[in-house]
Amino acid sequence: MTTESIIRQLDDLGVSIQSMGGTLMLEPASRVPKELMNEIKQYKDDLLDVLPKDAELDDIVRHVREDGYVLLWSNVLEDSVAFIHDDFDPVRLPHGFVPYTLSELSKLFADGSLSADSLRLIHVAKKHGGKVTDVS
Numbered sequence: 247m248t249t250e251s252i253i254r255q256l257d258d259l260g261v262s263i264q265s266m267g268g269t270l271m272l273e274p275a276s277r278v279p280k281e282l283m284n285e286i287k288q289y290k291d292d293l294l295d296v297l298p299k300d301a302e303l304d305d306i307v308r309h310v311r312e313d314g315y316v317l318l319w320s321n322v323l324e325d326s327v328a329f330i331h332d333d334f335d336p337v338r339l340p341h342g343f344v345p346y347t348l349s350e351l352s353k354l355f356a357d358g359s360l361s362a363d364s365l366r367l368i369h370v371a372k373k374h375g376g377k378v379t380d381v382s
Contacts, residue, residue, distance in 0.1 A: 249293050250296075255282055261274065268294065270290060306318070310329050315328050325344060332347045353380065
């Protein structure tokens with residue numbers, strides 16, 4: 247199997263594939279049969295080599311992996327946010343930054359269906375200490 251045939255099969259299933267900071271994102275991943283998922287895992291590095299890269303996103307992910315966090319301004323939320331590694335203590339962040347763990351981000355954006363209004367509502371909960379445990 248080649249990377250081209252994997253991408254073609256995903257397209258036939260209506261599944262998009264993207265490179266996000268060295269991780270493959272499949273949307274919606276629920277449509278990918280187990281056998282194809284195994285092939286994707288086997289050819290992950292090759293797929294990452296051929297997919298377009300987002301330099302800004304790769305830089306953000308690199309900072310989170312190396313430093314434990316990255317501080318950002320969200321135009322959608324009109325607020326300061328911090329993307330943090332799952333084991334980073336958010337108490338160490340500067341005051342006023344609302345932390346989102348990588349696990350929370352993967353749940354929020356797993357299938358690309360979260361609206362801006364829903365994200366704003368979740369953000370209000372996060373500002374009051376809430377955690378993202380599931381998105382449905």
